[in-house]
Amino acid sequence: MKKDTIGEPLSRVDGRLKVTGGAKYSGEYKFPGLTYAVLVPATIVNGTVTAVDIKAAKYAPGVLAVITPFNAEKVPGYQPDAKKPVKGLKLFNDNQVHFNGQPIALVIADTFERATYAATLVKATYQVQPFETDFRKNIDKGVTPNAGKYKDYVRGEADAYKNAQVKIEQEYIQPSEMHNPMELHVTTAYWEGDNKVTVYTKSQGVMSSQRAIAAAFNLEPQNVLINARFVGGAFGSSLRTWPHEIAAVQAAKFVKHPVKLTLTREQMFTLVGYRPLTIQKIGLGATADGKLTGITHESHSQTAVYEEFTENAVNVSRFLYQSPNVNTRYKVVPLHIGVPAPMRGPGESTGAYALESALDELSYALNIDPIELRLRNYADIDQERNLPWSSKHLKECYQLGADRIGWANRSPKPGTIKDGDWLVGYGIGCGAFGAYRGHAEAKLKLMADGSINIQSATTDIGPGTNTAMIVIAADVLGMPAEKITFDLGNSSLPPAPTQGGSSTVSSVGSAVHDVCVALRQKLYTLQGKPRDSMDEIDYAAVIKEQNLPYLEISVGSESGDNAKNYSMYSFSAHFAKVYVHPLTGVVKIKNLIAVVDAGKIVNQKTAASQMKGGAVGGIGMAMTEEAIIDNRFGRYINGNFADYHVPVNADIPQIEAVFINKPDPVINPVGTKGIGEISLIGVAPAIANAVFNATGIRVRDLPITPDKLLS
Amino acid sequence: MPEKETPGVPENENILSGTRRDFLKQSGFLTAVALTPIGIVKAAESHLDEKVAAFFEKMPLKMEVNGVSHQLSVEPRSTLLEVLREQLDLTGTKKGCDRGQCGACTVHVNGKRVNSCLSLAITNNNKTITTIEGLADGDELHPMQQAFIDHDGFQCGYCTSGQIMSAVACIHEGHAGSETEIREFMSGNICRCGAYPNIVNAIQEVSKGGNKA
Structure with missing residues (x-):
């Protein structure tokens, strides 16, 4: 019987990368011809933008383009006839302003400094409407939500x-209360042709980011590659795809260059919840x-x-x-x-x-x-649902x-x-x-040297997801954690839910658990043993004995009916x-x-x-x-x-x-x-x-x- | 020198009063054809004007970063943070606020901790900079880096570079005498994941261990 190793303290497997500056976050990838986008916030609270004077900004040094509601190429998912309409604020799609700080223009230039300066040259004129921001004054206007x-x-x-x-x-x-993760919200995007885009973004869910951007630009999801290998905190602020992320992708398409859009700390008080x-x-x-x-x-x-x-x-x-x-x-x-x-x-x-x-x-x-x-x-029971506690x-x-x-x-x-x-x-x-537990998938690859790689398109905003996954795998496989690697933060990996609602270990951890169990069963079967054997496995020896270059196995995992x-x-x-x-x-x-x-x-x-x-x-x-x-x-x-x-x-x-x-x-x-x-x-x-x-x-x-x- | 900007000025007036860039950029194609040799028009189209102007607007900067001498050309308005991240690709130094309020961008300048977002790059001429990438001795981690791993002094990792650079300086400054003193002198480095107790423990270990930090 193998030893139960779950729970034993293990230092973060990506610790070395994080203490040496080697961990790359979404705004830290270099691309040839990278350009920098800076948002211009509205100075009114409610009303319409009647004109945006972009001449000075456009002619400022290094500026490639200035996007405004008046010149933006239409984002397909923002249109009323879209197959999957994008919910929420649609930047540069119309000239309505709903809150102070809502972006009304985006400047793209060859350096961050030049884009920042040029953004100050954009001058908007507005038709101002009365606004209400006073919560106490308006509390009587509270409505029961539609949901x-x-x-x-x-x-x-x-x-x-x-x-x-x-x-x-x-x-x-x-x-x-503001989430204020330490990493500024940032999105870097580049297009290959008109139908394929790669996006490095601050996201808690690479699959949901993929769905959102695919819907916005009417693309096949597999043609939208999302990377979020390291995420500098989020606490919920990156659960959804925000309008500025769509704007970065839109800008990259417009200027035909890679575009990096970084919010300022002040903008994070208005644009990311x-x-x-x-x-x-x-x-x-x-x-x-x-x-x-x-x-x-x-x-x-x-x-x-x-x-x-x-x-x-x-x-x-x-x-x-x-x-x-x-x-x-x-x-x-x-x-x-x-x-x-x-x-x-x-x-x-x-x-x-x-x-x-x-x-x-x-x-x-x-x-x-x-x-x-x-x-x-x-x-002693849940009186709301009239069910026993698990x-x-x-x-x-x-x-x-x-x-x-x-x-x-x-x-x-x-x-x-x-x-x-x-x-x-x-x-x-x-x-x-x-x-909670959602459906998650995991793919495991056993190499000839007996090492293991597991992949799942989850993310790690800080809790140590990959470390936890390796602990689970090491426990099921009965092998040292050092022999296992775990890949996450990329939409091309097997699908997993967004990291939110404290559900990652429950969802993805179950998939990792199940794929490791499936590997053991497969190896026992290959050896002619009962599949639920508990014999120790020498992984390198089995794969050699079976004359396999490697062995790959995938599973999907979700709750059974009993959970209900x-x-x-x-x-x-x-x-x-x-x-x-x-x-x-x-x-x-x-x-x-x-x-x-x-x-x-x-x-x-x-x-x-x-x-x-x-x-x-x-x-x-x-x-x-x-x-x-x-x-x-x-x-x-x-x-x-x-x-x-x-x-x-x-x-x-x-x-x-x-x-x-x-x-x-x-x-x-x-x-x-x-x-x-x-x-x-x-x-x-x-x-x-x-x-x-x-x-x-x-x-x-x-x-x-x-x-x-x-x- | 700030850029000269003349929004709203008619284009022809700008040709007479503007800078070399105004002349090339704002004169427009037809005016340019009338006034300039064809070579300059082509130059304007290929943004050669930018390249020429950029040369004059930038200033030479010599810095030693992590033991490597760099001869750079930077705009006077560029911060040390921006030059490290965008020109030298040393992205271990993080931008968390760009206002000197969070400490994520902390580096050592001539051995002292500095918020690199508040330091204009050109003020660092002939100075020695150490960033998180330069802290380890080859493959051997600095004791503070190892202590951060051992005590789990981080979660998302985004403030970590700044925390570690600050922590090393905190000990050098003689400000790591007690838990309370460490907390006080590490309060310029925000950690939103809330790793503070673990950070304090890591610093105490290095401080008490008499490590070379």
Whole structure:
């Protein structure tokens, strides 16, 4: 019987490339005749472009072309008669402006500096229309989304909390939050003739990028080659193909040169999505002994006037705790702003912030310990879908986290523990995120020397996908990881889903698992052994013995029907210990423990890093991040890293990731449930609750900046 | 010197008042035929004017990068970052903001850490630059590079070059005495994946190990 090696820490297989500068990202490939494209943003918020004076720009040194709504070649997928019409903003297709910063021209020149300068020479004239960017002012214009799954939800009786013995009714505000991956969004494109294009782009899914660009330019998908070998972070901002990516491809076609289009950091505040500003109302009702009798969760979020964005902001309240009565209502408010996009822990992190904060408030109202309150309302089945969980070990998460953070030292009375000048507080915040598995394919090649190469068209935006895949393969094959390579990030590889929704290891890992099992079975069969033999295999010897130059095998892998009988989620319990300085309002996060039930953990080392990274994102959400629009001008006023504060090293304590590490018996052969989202969901309420425990001040509008603690 | 721009000026006036490029580019084909020998018209069509003008607009720059001496010709407005990435193809140095706010572009100039996006290339004449590509000793990684791998001090890898260059300088500067000091002096390098705790651990190991870093 072979040794189980899944979970053993393995350093990233591409680590050397990343620490030596050898890892090439999408804007770093050299092509003969490479040209540089720079977008020109609209200076109005709503209206039409009546003219664009491009003369000065066109004649500026090194400029090849200036594309505007008035001279752009039509993108076939943007036209109403397109076979697969492109959704969302269609750059340069018409002269409408829907938000400040929407590109109204694109300058292409032989150097980046020349393109940047020439872009400043483009002068547009506009017919200005009134605009609305003020969320609070327009909240009454919220509409129920068109997508059916966002209809109002009622289980039992609506608003039952109002009649409860003890009730909480509060409003919680999540500001707009920008993904801000470190790599600027960049696309490099070149055409070979009129029907074939190669695109290096910042993408979480090379197959979906291929489909989108093929649809836009009416090409056969196989004639669109997408490369995204290394992706410098994304967090959801590269889940879709954005208009500027289409524009880069369009420009390359127009100038008949390779074109590289890099967004500026400021443009990334308007063109590649964000977590929408969301105002939520939570009503919780309970009996005096802490049994929930009603949960009401209402939410209003930003969206764009030109495209509707939705996310599961209220869904967590339907299933995380047991309650006979639950109702949720979700609305979006169309404004003259860029369209949002899913951002790490999309919807659930926003919803969990509200729900977990309200539950904390309820615990004080009831005078019941917050962990005890969660235990009294523990959901043993998914009441929303009326299905059993495939696995749920949240109780163990509570226990492990409480032990590690020193929960026993917490005082139930806020503001009573001091350490020198500092007030000390403890908080818990929980979360859940659906465990998904999509169809994925993998191809394995066993070489004559006994080494293995596996390929699948997934991507790696940072979690260490190829490392995880090699761990899975090494385990199934019973061979050292060093003998296995894994290729990803190219649309010519066997199809795999987009990297999103914490589903990559579940989907692609299953395909890798299955293709390795298939290889073993094939080799046993060739040797005349039963195909489910567990004998050790000397791979080089078998292939020599069979007189084969190499052996190739492909599989497709997806969930069986059994999965439909279960509700599958990852669960997390985050614990924070904070110090608050009462005179300055400064908050120091002293300790953060992330305890996670995410099924089997494939690589303890990279998984722990991913958990810590999500916690850092949660700290940003709780403490520092807020994109602010000046509603007089409809424009972001902090669209850069100096004014929009992502956490820096000095903001972050040592963080501990704790895994339950029990395989889920249903979702996939490895038993993984996914950690990318769950690492962030629940962190912000854990911190906010700890701040309340320290100070007695409940901050219901994130981020928790010092001014809000000086009352 | 910035480009002279005369948007909206009638073309004929430009011929008299403009620069050599204005003359060739904005005069238009017919005017050019009337005023210039055929050879110059051809030159304009083949963008020879650009090449000639570019020669005058660029400045010589001598830099040693990773032990290799380079004699370059750069526009005064080009940043060190842009020259490294686009002219020398040293793409290990990353552009994360182009405003000196993220640290992804950190390199060593004469041994000190510098945001290369805030340094005009021509101000580095006769200076010695080390980028991430020049940190290892052949195949042998610099101890800081190895420590980043061992402690998993990165995920997507995009800020990593800048983090490592900063980390090496942080120790040289004597700013790696404690965890708190490291955090403070590494706070000019943003990591959105959130590898900060691991980065601090990597730096502490190298710092305590008395490595040659």
